[in-house]
Amino acid sequence: MSLQTFRMYIDGAWCDAESGQTYDSLDPADGKPWAAFPDAGEADVDRAVTAADTAFHSSEWRSLTATARGKLLRKLGDLIAENTESLARLESKDNGKLIRETRGQVSYLPEFFYYTAGLADKIEGETLPLDKPDMMAYTIREPLGVVAAIIPWNSPLYLTAIKLAPALAAGNTIVLKPSEHASATLIELVRLAEQAGIPKGVINIVTGLGAGAGAALTRHPLVRKIAFTGGAETARHVVRSSADNFARLSLELGGKSPQIIFPDADLDSALNGVVAGIFAASGQSCVAGSRILVHASVYAEFVDRLVARATQIKIGHPGEDSSEMGPMATEQQLAVVERFVEKAKAAGAKLRLGGKRPASMHGQGWYYEPTIFECESIADELMQEEVFGPVAALIPFTDEDQALAMANDSQYGLAAGIWTRDIARAHRLARSVHSGIIWVNTYRAVSAMASIGGFKNSGYGRESGIDSVLEYTERKTVWINLSSEPMADPFVMR
Numbered sequence: 392m393s394l395q396t397f398r399m400y401i402d403g404a405w406c407d408a409e410s411g412q413t414y415d416s417l418d419p420a421d422g423k424p425w426a427a428f429p430d431a432g433e434a435d436v437d438r439a440v441t442a443a444d445t446a447f448h449s450s451e452w453r454s455l456t457a458t459a460r461g462k463l464l465r466k467l468g469d470l471i472a473e474n475t476e477s478l479a480r481l482e483s484k485d486n487g488k489l490i491r492e493t494r495g496q497v498s499y500l501p502e503f504f505y506y507t508a509g510l511a512d513k514i515e516g517e518t519l520p521l522d523k524p525d526m527m528a529y530t531i532r533e534p535l536g537v538v539a540a541i542i543p544w545n546s547p548l549y550l551t552a553i554k555l556a557p558a559l560a561a562g563n564t565i566v567l568k569p570s571e572h573a574s575a576t577l578i579e580l581v582r583l584a585e586q587a588g589i590p591k592g593v594i595n596i597v598t599g600l601g602a603g604a605g606a607a608l609t610r611h612p613l614v615r616k617i618a619f620t621g622g623a624e625t626a627r628h629v630v631r632s633s634a635d636n637f638a639r640l641s642l643e644l645g646g647k648s649p650q651i652i653f654p655d656a657d658l659d660s661a662l663n664g665v666v667a668g669i670f671a672a673s674g675q676s677c678v679a680g681s682r683i684l685v686h687a688s689v690y691a692e693f694v695d696r697l698v699a700r701a702t703q704i705k706i707g708h709p710g711e712d713s714s715e716m717g718p719m720a721t722e723q724q725l726a727v728v729e730r731f732v733e734k735a736k737a738a739g740a741k742l743r744l745g746g747k748r749p750a751s752m753h754g755q756g757w758y759y760e761p762t763i764f765e766c767e768s769i770a771d772e773l774m775q776e777e778v779f780g781p782v783a784a785l786i787p788f789t790d791e792d793q794a795l796a797m798a799n800d801s802q803y804g805l806a807a808g809i810w811t812r813d814i815a816r817a818h819r820l821a822r823s824v825h826s827g828i829i830w831v832n833t834y835r836a837v838s839a840m841a842s843i844g845g846f847k848n849s850g851y852g853r854e855s856g857i858d859s860v861l862e863y864t865e866r867k868t869v870w871i872n873l874s875s876e877p878m879a880d881p882f883v884m885r
Contacts, residue, residue, distance in 0.1 A: 395426040397574065399435065399598055400581045402442035403591025409434045414571060414600065419487030419718040420708050420756045426485075428574050431599035436566075436607040439595040443537040443564040444613045446592025452564065461511035464556055466587040468504030471497065474583065478548065478576055483709045486544050486573040487718040487757070488672060490710050496549050499837070503855065506839035507556035510860045514561060523885070525874035532864040534562035535639065536615035539608045541629065543621045544573035544720050545675045545779075550643075551577055553843065553854040554618040559593065561863040563616070567596040568608050572721050574598045610635045616863065619643070620677070623848055641852025641862055643677065643844060645777040646805030649798040650680040650834065651820065653791075654688045656810035657832070662696055664808055664834040665783070670704060670761050671835065673716055674781035675724070677849075678806040680834055682774055683785045684797050690787040694765065697783070698744050701761040706749050718757040719780060725757040728780035732762060735773045740784070741765040769797045777803070791816060799825045804846030808834045827853075 394415065398405040407413075408429035415424040429435075446452050455463075471478065479494040516530040540554040547569055558565050569577040581596045597604050605625075609617050609632035616639040619629050623644050633640055650668055652661045668680025685693045707714030719725040725748075732746050745762030752758045762782045766774050773784040788794040798807060798820075806828040809820050821829045827845040830836060837843075842856035852862055872878075879885075 394424055397426060397428050397578050397598070399429050399431060399439075400578070400585070400594070400596045401435070401439045402445075402595065403585075408432060408599070416485065416572065416574065417722070418484060418756075419720050420710070422722065422756055426575060428571070428598040431597040431604040433603070433607040435597055435599070436604055436611065439566045439597050440537055440539075440608070440611045440613050442592040443566050443595055446590060447534070447536050447564040449590070449592070451590045452593055453562075457512035457514065457560075457562070460560060460562065461508035463587055463589050464504045464508035464511065464560060467584055467589070468501035468508070470583040470587055471504065471580070472501045474579075478579060480710065481579060482548055482573070482576045483717075485575045486547065486720045487709050488546070488675075488720070489714055489717050491712055491714075492672060496546065500548060500552050503552045503839045504556050507560045507860065510557070510857065511560040514860060514864060516866075519868075525872065525876075526885075527871045527873055529869050531867050531869065532561075532861065533867055535863060535865055536563060537613050538563045538565045538616045538618060538863065539611070539614045539638070540565055540567050541605060541609070541617065541619040541621065542567065542569045542577060544570035545672065545677075547573045548576050548580060550620050551580060553859065555594070557854075557859040558616075558618070558863045559589070561860050563863050564593045565595070566608060566614075567594070568605055569596070569598060571598070571600050606632060609633060609638070612636050614638045616640070618852075618854075626850070641844075641854065642850035643852070643854060644805075644848060644850040645779070645803060646677050646679065646845065646849050647682055647775065647777050647801050647803045648678055648680045648806040648808070648826065649682040649684055649801070649824070650808035651788075651794050651798055651810065652683070652685045652689070652693060653794075653811040653813070653816065654686045655812045657812070658689065658693060658696070660832060661810040662693070662700055664810065664830075664832075665697060666700055666704075668808060668834045669783045670701060670716055670781050673719055673759070675720055675779055676835070678828065678835065679777075679779070680806070680808050681778060681783055682798075682801070683783055684788050684794050685785060686794075687787040687789050690785075694743065694763075694785055697785075698763055701744055701763060704761050706751060706758055706760070716761065716781065719759060720757075722757050724779060725759060728759055728778060728782060731773065731776070731778045731780070731782060735764055735771070735784075738771065739767065740771060740773055745781075769800050775801065791820070795820060795823055799823075802848040805849035806830065806845075
């Protein structure tokens with residue numbers, strides 16, 4: 392069977408890598424190649440960044456008003472809405488995520504473009520109340536220049552939208568670098584951007600292996616900002632690369648998010664929240680709620696109910712609407728999950744469910760069963776390290792203080808879930824848990840209006856929400872001398 396072929400988009404033209412090299416993308420549902428992509432090298436990256444820089448300084452882009460940029464983003468949102476089903480199916484094919492989830496994500500994507508389009512002409516400066524009566528000063532916000540956006544494989548369209556939309560709204564240009572494991576939908580998104588009328592060079596996409604294309608992009612001297620979502624180790628390379636060009640950074644990294652369940656919680660709702668937090672997307676989510684802290688008085692009941700519920704999860708092909716859990720996105724990630732599980736067993740964690748590949752899939756694809764462990768200590772590796780797979784770790788607590796201490800005993804701080812009917816307790820913990828996102832009596836809720844970002848080793852900077860556009864701007868201060876008198880002594884600071 393011939394592979395579907397994709398091309399890169401540089402300076403308004405579809406092209407192959409200068410070297411002619413390609414790489415294959417594998418279908419997670421069966422492990423077989425299904426598509427081929429150009430493997431960009433340093434010369435291709437340089438062409439893309441140069442094109443973005445040329446477009447940034449071009450009159451065609453710079454002369455557009457902020458309102459006009461917003462209209463382009465709204466048009467792109469409309470085109471995404473018109474192509475929801477095809478984009479959803481392509482992403483499901485590319486990274487193995489359930490079609491019911493990709494369909495839900497893609498159908499909401501236009502809202503990010505509509506919301507950010509409305510922010511484009513709301514980027515305002517301010518007049519400063521100076522202590523110098525013969526002077527006035529005001530600030531303006533200007534775009535940074537070329538943005539490099541590095542996108543992971545788990546939710547490529549969604550994680551691109553929250554970078555692309557604010558970057559363009561602020562007036563920047565961009566080079567997208569998708570994961571080599573999930574590049575297809577970003578190429579289709581760029582195709583829609585071309586149809587929307589976004590000028591050539593404003594959006595560029597290079598595909599390739601991270602060690603080559605990604606490194607060349609992040610250290611390029613014309614890149615002024617790097618927006619990265621991915622793992623901490625890769626982020627460290629990105630930070631080191633940015634030392635060469637002093638590019639600004641926003642990093643959305645991993646998490647080991649706690650879900651705290653109190654005895655007064657609606658346990659049915661909490662049960663669904665835990666299932667959503669760790670088994671949805673096969674656990675391949677930065678906000679996966681994989682550290683489950685349950686009050687001792689309801690711990691045994693809750694664990695039993697979770698095991699019973701997880702047993703019923705239907706593992707199946709991601710393209711089937713009836714499937715509730717699909718495969719891991721890559722064979723490498725499947726191996727990572729298997730290593731964590733075997734180490735947890737060896738360390739004495741109590742396996743309550745799963746811990747192996749499902750026999751029902753007959754060895755096809757990169758599937759793994761919903762897996763549940765009971766841990767003895769919050770210091771256990773399974774309680775501290777991000778697995779990025781469908782592996783839940785549970786532990787009991789006795790009171791609110793202990794729950795808080797356990798929740799904050801982590802190098803990460805991306806998200807947390809709090810399950811309680813006590814509104815005062817909910818507010819106390821929301822203030823005290825060291826995480827950038829707090830969900831109370833819900834989990835994995837998103838909105839174009841709500842910011843995304845973490846504390847500690849979960850990164851810095853914020854995406855989505857009203858301030859997201861400001862992350863892609865530089866503030867400038869303008870001084871105006873109002874006096875008609877000649878300047879005074881030039882050797883004395885005004």
